[in-house]
């Protein structure tokens with residue numbers, strides 16, 4: 001089956017009730033021969049598009065995040081384009097991690113975090129009461145700064161998600177497909193029963209990417225996925241991202257300007273500035289988002305230029 005068609009069909013999740021859990025029709029369905037799911041019409045959006053075009057996966061409108069009463073990020077509006085890599089860059093503390101967590105509702109898991117504003121995922125309010133955050137996190141997977149495989153075998157790391165999600169799939173096939181997609185198969189195919197901790201850091205990170213792919217997501221969020229890796233392992237992950245871009249929408253947070261310039265199609269620059277002379281609190285703000293080539297050659301805002309040329313941050 002053509003993966004693009006499959007992925008298009010999976011565009012949005014239907015409303016699911018938080019109190020009753022996911023109905024059967026919203027569970028990941030049986031895998032096709034390529035290891036990706038073949039969704040049914042039941043899981044396709046029923047309402048006509050309201051706000052976004054087909055190329056917009058996320059439409060973020062005036063989002064602010066507070067921790068307790070302290071604002072971390074304010075008034076962010078942008079769109080995330082389908083099957084593009086979008087990089088979030090900016091100085092430490094400007095809210096990049098806070099913001100990327102908004103896209104799969106992992107801020108919900110932080111007790112004092114409060115998200116305001118609207119994020120539409122394929123025209124559907126991601127934060128609507130009837131949207132199941134667990135289903136959100138399956139559709140929108142995440143890879144963290146430090147590789148975090150489970151203390152289990154390579155094989156068990158990769159079957160964990162499909163088992164938890166009760167996917168009716170051939171586990172051997174999921175393991176092989178996800179490892180191939182994460183460009184790790186050739187290195188580990190002879191030792192699938194070995195503990196994941198026996199892999200190198202770069203291999204562990206690719207395993208975590210493979211693990212994220214096993215539950216058939218549409219979007220992959222990566223928060224500084226290479227910061228713990230050496231240049232060779234970093235190059236592997238960057239190559240992999242370019243491969244994955246053909247089928248997935250990717251958002252990456254990175255402190256590495258060259259990496260943002262190398263791998264991303266669009267770049268969003270955030271900063272955290274003191275708001276007024278009488279108030280030394282810093283709020284993260286989006287300065288601009290544009291094509292990566294424009295951000296790195298001719299940004300619209302002076303602050304972006306200063307940051308990418310190393311004059312601040």
Ligand SMILES: Nc1ncnc2c1ncn2[C@@H]1O[C@H](COP(=O)(O)OP(=O)(O)OP(=O)(O)O)[C@@H](O)[C@H]1O
Pocket residue numbers: 067072090091092093094095096097098099110112284
């Ligand atoms: N769990 C939390 N509780 C309270 N405040 C938090 C929490 N997480 C982040 N913050 C605050 O929110 C602001 C933004 O933090 P965040 O981690 O999102 O920044 P960042 O841009 O990812 O920084 P870095 O580049 O260092 O990773 C900071 O002031 C930080 O102290």
Ligand SMILES: [Mg+2]
Pocket residue numbers: 096097098
């Ligand atoms: Mg961060």
